[in-house]
Amino acid sequence: MPRPTGNVRLKAARVAAGFNSQQDLADALSRAAKQIGIRGLSIGVRQVRRWESDSPPWPQPDCQRVLVHLLGQSMESLGFAPPWDPDGAQPERPRRALVAGSVTAGGLAAVPGHAVATAQPATAGADFAAVTRSHRRLYWSVAPAKLHPAVLAHATLGCALLPETTGAARRTVATALAESYLLAGRIDFFDRREASSAGDAFLLALQAAGEADDPLLGSAIIAHMAFIPGWAGDRDAALERMIAARTYARRAPASAELLAWLDAVEAECETRCGDARTALHLIGHAEDILATGNEHPSPEWMDWFSPARLAAFKGNTQLVAGHLPQARDTLLGVLDEMPASEDKQRSVVFGDLAAVEAASGNPEQACGYAGQALDQLALTWYATGMDRVREVRRALAPHQQERCVRQLDDRLYGWTTTVSALSR
Template sequence: MGRNDALKAARLRAGWRSVERAAAALSEHGQQLLDDRHFNVSPRTWRRWEGERPGWPSEDTALVIHDALGSWPEDLGFTTPPGWIRPEHHEEADMKRRSFVSVTAAALVAGPVRPQHVDPALIGYFQEQLEGHYRADMLLGPHDLIGTVSAQYQLIDKLVRSAKGETRRGLLRVGAAYAALVGWLYQDAGDMQGASFWRGVTQEIAMRSRDPHLIGYSLVNQAQVRTDLGDGAAVIDLCEAAREDERLLVPKVRIMAMQQQAHGASLTNDRDTVDELIDGADSLLSRVDDDLPWGNACRRTPGYLEVQRATCYGRLGLGREAGALWSQVLDIVPETARRDRGVYMARQATAAAVAKDPDQAVHIARDVADIAVETRSARMRRELSTLQRAMRPWQDAPIGQELNDVLATVTEES
């Protein structure tokens, strides 16, 4: 007979080792939460919930389960009835609406602006500021920078409306770089709606600038969002479009497109293509010599292409190969690149779990959890969720409970 393993796993994570203990604990929790001394869940009811046909609890019981276990019944293996809407649904929708309004406010300034003189030196000023924002992103994470960078984009957009000739084209190019960075910050913060919006802004400005390098860069930016959404075919389509006439592109943009296409290949389970693309990108690294202020991760990031290869290998389930690469990468990534180190270590921990070394995985996860709380990076929390799935074979063992305890601090802060 089938079992509701999701509820059983949640029960064990809560420390309720038996059905009888779970029923008693939930009853007590519900009596306190609802201020109803008659609220009761029997062991027989709990056994049914963990069985083949768990059914659906009453609305009050659903609230108690969520408050006690941190998940709604539909996430715990229950059979969701037609028309069920989580109690916080309307609040979530309103929060998303307010968030999207704030995302678009900086990019869509309505109406004409008063003409003004625009000094060409402003292009260099914004380029210098951009490099500082890249460094700050490595140290701070996304939340503290989104407002600053999007406000500067708004100023650039205002200046573009008055600028002429080469000054206007130069501001369009630097504006596209700012929009791309805002898109990345939203993506790292876990707001895919905001990320997609700003990637679209980047592409629009790139097209207006008529700069083939920026157009290729904007397509790779779109592919990054599709990678996070797990849409390998779309990633490949976008990167192939970016590479359609590679003769027009500086080596840096070609490298970006090739490594991102490798991520698409990993999502479609094509290891040979992953290696072919990463190797091809590696052959171009020594030729990167442009002075473009954007897309310089291949220059700034130690072991840049091996990071991509290790990430792809992790998706392909090659635990030992990915783990060996992460060890090499982390030896050269500076401690100051704290957020990137946290992401890489989380992927290293997952590789250890896939390679059937759960103790090493949890050992690494302890450091990652501290960094995730500090940087508030949604990307890092997603990596830790991937680790948790990879650790499912040990969820009932002490090492599985240890991982749950480690990750509880991240959940509390998120």
């Protein structure tokens, strides 16, 4: 595979901010300059093209101000290297920043100083990727509070290894690094409900995927980024990111499973933004894609989607749309088809079934399913599953004097459950 060309960090930050073209970024920078009081600054698409080239020039001070203001990252994190060394010496040409850093650093920062990177053996890439694969499998069973620090520490190691590897080993490290930051972002968003930290991790994942020149991984990362505005009800921002995700998916042979998952992500965003009808259409399209299939295998890292997962998306959307009998049938079918290892998703399905019964005026059945969700959450914590249970309890407010609801409250607000929920 050829090495990617251009300033992949600035490109990643541009796409993450919702600017799908260089012209979009140029226009936004010019508008932002006026907003922060920089008069007479007009940035054209040719300038953005130079900044996204292999050797981006160090921008003028006013341009630096507006870039940092609009994209929220330092100049080094955006792929620019200053035309001077930290010691004050003037090099013959700017140094390219090397990938190194962590989520908490706010970007993939430059390696300081003149030190020549230590060359790692060719096996370094495979060794680093093996740990990434282990973390991927552990996600489904290990408590997020325990796994998350390990994933971040591993990603920090990957940032240090990347400038010390070359060729195939470098690409392997970059791919595994992107997957590690993607996993960190998934834990932040789905397990810990920390959308801001998730956004930071997803951006770092996208930058690493650019280093690996892996468009399918890039597509998956950007689609995850769409969840953040989608769950917040910002339809335009979510769909803008989905357009970018689908664009990346067209750049390499994509499996039917990946294409169907993109439909499912967009469907969930539409559901959260109040358009269940469009969401159901997208889910129907995803079902057709899976039924037809194609000859392209799914990437190894795509372990979060299956026909049963798509049916779970569908059941939730039918619930939101008010199609209660259909939602009940769909979700019960999901429980029958779901593998025993799907502990986290099972808590969500139980929560949705409880919501169906609450909306149908069946508090006893609703509390029963909510109790099963809590049983599952006691084994494997999942913030998304707990959110479902809390939504059901709010829906049961008209029945709060009934014995079953009080029993649910005893479980929902017991010492162990309350402390666990508030500490995550």
